[in-house]
Amino acid sequence: MPTQYSVAGNVATIRLDNSPVNGLGHSTRVGILADLRRALESPEVDAVVLTGRGEFFSAGADITEFGTPNAAAEPSLQTVIDAFDAADKPVIAAIDGICFGGGLELALGAHFRVATADSRIALPEVTLGLVPGAGGTQRLPRVVDLETAIDMIVHGNPQTVRRLADLPGQRLLDLVVDDDAVGAASQFARQVTGVQHLPRIRDLAAPDNGAVTEAARKQLHQRSRGSLAPLAALDLLEKATTLPFAEGLDTERRTFAALVAGEQSAALRHAFFAERAARTIPGLPRGIRSRVVETVGVIGAGTMGGGIAMNFLDAGIPVTLVESKSESLDRGIQVIRRNYQLQVDKGKLDAAALQQRMDLLTPTLDYVDIADCDLVIEAVFEDMDVKRDVFAAVDATAKPGAILASNTSTLDIDAIAAITSRPGDVVGMHFFSPANVMTLLEVVRGKETTDDVLVAAMETGRRVGKIGVVSGVCDGFIGNRMLARYQAAAKVVLNAGATPAQIDDAIENFGLAMGPFRMADLAGNDIGWAIRKRRYAEQPESPRDAISDALCELGRFGQKTGGGWYDYEAGSRVALPSPTVDSLLASFRASRDTALQTFEPDEIVQRLIFALVDEGARILEEGIASRASDIDVVYMSGYGFPRHRGGPMFYADTVGLDTVLTALRRVAPPGWEPASLLVRLAREGGTFSR
Ligand code: NAI
Numbered sequence: 001m002p003t004q005y006s007v008a009g010n011v012a013t014i015r016l017d018n019s020p021v022n023g024l025g026h027s028t029r030v031g032i033l034a035d036l037r038r039a040l041e042s043p044e045v046d047a048v049v050l051t052g053r054g055e056f057f058s059a060g061a062d063i064t065e066f067g068t069p070n071a072a073a074e075p076s077l078q079t080v081i082d083a084f085d086a087a088d089k090p091v092i093a094a095i096d097g098i099c100f101g102g103g104l105e106l107a108l109g110a111h112f113r114v115a116t117a118d119s120r121i122a123l124p125e126v127t128l129g130l131v132p133g134a135g136g137t138q139r140l141p142r143v144v145d146l147e148t149a150i151d152m153i154v155h156g157n158p159q160t161v162r163r164l165a166d167l168p169g170q171r172l173l174d175l176v177v178d179d180d181a182v183g184a185a186s187q188f189a190r191q192v193t194g195v196q197h198l199p200r201i202r203d204l205a206a207p208d209n210g211a212v213t214e215a216a217r218k219q220l221h222q223r224s225r226g227s228l229a230p231l232a233a234l235d236l237l238e239k240a241t242t243l244p245f246a247e248g249l250d251t252e253r254r255t256f257a258a259l260v261a262g263e264q265s266a267a268l269r270h271a272f273f274a275e276r277a278a279r280t281i282p283g284l285p286r287g288i289r290s291r292v293v294e295t296v297g298v299i300g301a302g303t304m305g306g307g308i309a310m311n312f313l314d315a316g317i318p319v320t321l322v323e324s325k326s327e328s329l330d331r332g333i334q335v336i337r338r339n340y341q342l343q344v345d346k347g348k349l350d351a352a353a354l355q356q357r358m359d360l361l362t363p364t365l366d367y368v369d370i371a372d373c374d375l376v377i378e379a380v381f382e383d384m385d386v387k388r389d390v391f392a393a394v395d396a397t398a399k400p401g402a403i404l405a406s407n408t409s410t411l412d413i414d415a416i417a418a419i420t421s422r423p424g425d426v427v428g429m430h431f432f433s434p435a436n437v438m439t440l441l442e443v444v445r446g447k448e449t450t451d452d453v454l455v456a457a458m459e460t461g462r463r464v465g466k467i468g469v470v471s472g473v474c475d476g477f478i479g480n481r482m483l484a485r486y487q488a489a490a491k492v493v494l495n496a497g498a499t500p501a502q503i504d505d506a507i508e509n510f511g512l513a514m515g516p517f518r519m520a521d522l523a524g525n526d527i528g529w530a531i532r533k534r535r536y537a538e539q540p541e542s543p544r545d546a547i548s549d550a551l552c553e554l555g556r557f558g559q560k561t562g563g564g565w566y567d568y569e570a571g572s573r574v575a576l577p578s579p580t581v582d583s584l585l586a587s588f589r590a591s592r593d594t595a596l597q598t599f600e601p602d603e604i605v606q607r608l609i610f611a612l613v614d615e616g617a618r619i620l621e622e623g624i625a626s627r628a629s630d631i632d633v634v635y636m637s638g639y640g641f642p643r644h645r646g647g648p649m650f651y652a653d654t655v656g657l658d659t660v661l662t663a664l665r666r667v668a669p670p671g672w673e674p675a676s677l678l679v680r681l682a683r684e685g686g687t688f689s690r
Pocket of ligand 1: 299300301302303304305322323324325328378379380381382383386389390407408409410430431432433
């Protein structure tokens, strides 16, 4: 049974018991309602305590139920809450642990709430493209201040009970205890037994504060990048302050119904399930045990090595950091300390925690010091000769069974593995910059990588808060290989007459965090230039990116040099149109007799995004990625692709693969062939992931 009913003295307890998270699926709703009716009909019961089990009061709706008949089947959550609301015996929610989404709405429908201070409370529906659908938007602003309600409902941020209990004027919590919420609630129940007028949140007024709502709306318009749910949530909060409760509730119900049926929520639910799916590696025999990782060595204390080390220090895992020169080591350590100090200055870390992290760090110039490390991650210069020396040294010193990882972004993991006497222990762990901030981790599976090493790389990533995706070996792995196609498409549009700003604006209005040219200026145009120059030397036949080369020859490396595709005023990151770039483009186009075209934003988006899709399809058919959803995860977590569009492959499915293919063919140069998987799926009316 998903609920348990018991009576002690004159108090009935309804305990949600639906593992793993006390989700409020149909059978649970049926159980709660039946238990409540039983309690209300029992003459010996004077009060009811509603509680959860283990770490969960309830994590909310069962999202696997969305879109199935069970989701709409009565009793709905609203019906259950209405029954609490109408109860003539006091109902006390006893919250201990996670109380999210529908779980909180249920608790808000009770007459009283008793909670342990460490419990966490949230209405995170916006993260799935939804709003709370069972009264959350109307009840919460009646019991906490509007700023807190906005933070929780519009931004989906969780709060601890400890913090909420301290809010001036809050009426959410009637009693906060350190432990034994049920015991405290039962005692509380006895005190309120027989109370004449049971308090109901619906009867309270939500204080109006138009200035706060307006400020939040303005901020959302700037930041939401086309995402509908946060704005809808804010509108509903406003309704709570202006409309009678029943009308607000009705509007909430209609808004929820529209959002749950829409593309954005489907995309965000896809994103949620895609991240979950990425954790399992298809084709591995069952029961593979991860190798144990308790100590980590990082080779190279540069941009990436320092950030990588911080991930482990943050997780309490000791790190030995190896450099070749003491100046580089000192500089690397200083950067790590400075980054932590910035967190202290912002109040995100205390001084003791900073010191704890620095104490876990052992800087060294001697490879012997990594002899005991369980995992060694190399992050030295992107040069095969340097990597060869490093892996030979690591092979000679690391203990048997240690995992040897490389953070290379372009070099062949199989070639790196072959340097060592233990290629099965070698794996790619491709972090993204800044490595202590970005959540994506591509785990690159070499042809010899053993299963337990692969599992260990994924699990270690997860332990330090990364979203791991397994990639096969190829130039650029999943993300950067697709990025190259996207950038090439951007250059085609640029060369044919669009400005960098037109292209960036189109892509940003589509929802990406940054367009390709603003992104390049931020990352530094010199990085790609160095890679291209090496490629031109090694493969003289390879295609040139002449316009980018010309830009770099002018020393326009981006923000750091005050100019790139845009101009930047000293100390500013604001990209300004550049007359220098305009004239560079004009003479470039003239020298090639380019027939100038004008591009609508939709055309720009199609060209760039569909280039991603075509390359993604190739990556999929070659088995570099094992699922289309893995590609979506890479793009959403590493490249700023809007979650409300579900990643490039999911987006292609929503547009229709036939449309994608037609658009690609229309602009393709002679002789170009689309990915055969795309052609086949388009012909069959199939999709990548739906
Ligand atoms: P970096 O130039 O900032 O740092 C490299 C560090 O390695 C330097 O501090 C250097 O002194 C040290 N080093 C060189 N030879 C060494 C040796 N034999 N033993 C010990 N230390 C040695 O380079 P960055 O950007 O940190 O890149 C490192 C690796 O990470 C490269 O393989 C790069 O492709 C990869 N990567 C870089 C990303 C980025 O955005 N910068 C993103 C993802 C991967």
